[in-house]
Amino acid sequence: MDDSKPSSALDLSVAQPYPLWARIRAERPVMRLEASSVGPAPTFLVSRHEDAERVLRDPETFSSAINNEIAGKYMGESMLGMDGDEHRQYRDLVAHAFRASVLDRWDGALVRPTLHALLDGIAPAGRADLMRDVVLKYPVQVICGIIGVPLHDQEQLARWSEEIIQGPLDPPRGVASSRAMRGYLAGIVEARRREPAGDLISELLAAEIDGQRLTEERIYGFLLLLLPAGAETTLRVLGNALVALLTRPAMMAQVVADRSLIPAVVEETLRWETSVTLISRVAARDTEIAGCPIPAGAVINVLTGSAGRDEARYAAADAFRLDRPPQRHLAFGTGPHQCLGLHLARLEMRVGLDAILDRLPNLRLDPDAPAPEIKGFAFRNPDAIHVLFDPS
Template identity: 45%
Template structure:
């Protein structure tokens, strides 16, 4: 195979890529650990299921400290970049707020009323809609903002900041840095207010939290929020779009889920495997390590590619096919090990509540045959739009 195209990995340039998976499959077949240049830096790519899973489970060798370079400039020092005890201590400050029982409480207080309201508006507006513009884009953002305790007047502005932060590129840093500054300015008075008068929300948890006997500084709190708000909004909105897209494109699966909602669990798992919203993450080696026949040197940058690993034929036969009967819940889309996604339960609750509301309130929902839509992106993937029609 010819050398992979380095520019393929620059999501900001090629975000309209429809299907990067054949390219990843060809790379995986040609070489166990291919390396690519991304913006002048060499990355070693892990594309096989077993290699990705093993790397996640060896945080001492595949360190997260590289996240300092990847997201640090816009987010500050977050748990994403921490290793060892420091990571455990800081992650522990939030883990109780994201545990299943705590998240389950938001079902009736935040998630279901909100999604019923949004889907109700879609229904009242007529018999056609774009579910991306009218549902998926704003809904997870509103949920995480409410959980955090951040009042939002202008959701579009907030969405633009989140996009710019999570899409940060060091070759084109200014939009991300500007969004990070603006969001911090926006959050500063809210944090000050919660310090004076704590409430029942995440910011109040953070202002009262202590690590080794010290309260968190404002910068530490901003770092948590600058990770949580975009992470909570961006990935979940994309996943919800991908689940709806997968079901609408596979009417037999949609019918099954519509008639028996217990299949929704597997539709969600299969979408996470087949089209995860986030394709990869990064690590840095702390020492030389051998993967198969390839030695990766110490201090090397490694791309851990969950999306391609989820399509590894050696692990999932007929991996490119969306099949809710596969019942595979061992995909790698939320990561694995110490940094396993903190928002896992929340994301699942949000997506299942939204799909249930859409199926309950929009009868005979189907794609609008008059308009085309597709999933696009390389770093992040989601549908460009979801034009649908339904019966009144």
């Protein structure tokens, strides 16, 4: 590896990081970056599955506090940046609102109707950009529905959410969007306080464990996190799954004929092309990872995108295959911060793929449009997916 350019390993403008990550895994699996290129603290990349899992499962040594330093300005006081008892208590309070019976209710009342309304809009046309017309709207509309945001405000919410997630790249805009979104949500929170409606915000306002309730600050922190964490992530993986199938027509035909393969499509996409490729931690004490000394205060970037392609864990790791034995992946993280919305995300992706294949028969890429490309470093997705299908 070229020691003169270690910072290229964290160049967020790289569109295709997998070749670089493969080299890091092979040559320097725990890699120190030049401090000057990424900030004052020593910064390390962790690229192998085994090491990534170890870091994420050891919250005493690898603290999440860094997440509030990076994103707190935009997302408010978020659970992503909490540790220990504080995190456990907060998570217990909000997790209640994501229990299985609630998920069942959202499935029939929100997830399916949202998607079918979007597909109604394109089914007669015989052609579409699946990103613009369906994927970019669907998970955003689901989360907005869960929060209780009316349909006519959802595009605005989606714009704020995108600007919040890109906050570290454009801080003034990220902060402005965060303020605007909080102001908007305050209206809904106040309305639910006056008149509970049995929805997510009403549940958060009422949630109480051992006499503890969520403070106002924490309710906003949770709501501000939900759109970027729940929608931006899911829509990207759904887009990546569609690209995987559309660029493999034989596999697409197999899945169209046998829908029981859809869960395998979802899990393989999460391993092969997850949308969140990097999770940050900070070392709470002097330690080591795979023999590499890590000083207290060092920033650890766990490359979950790289872990999903680790040849030591997955045979032919770069290949997209539906016949792999079931094997855990790190797309939703692991340990105490493991994604709270993973059941909802899986549900949305399963329902999404199934309905798209049902409602858009003979679905294929438009040969006259540019082929879709999944790209990005920290967040990966295609910009557009131009398709043709039989109108109905």
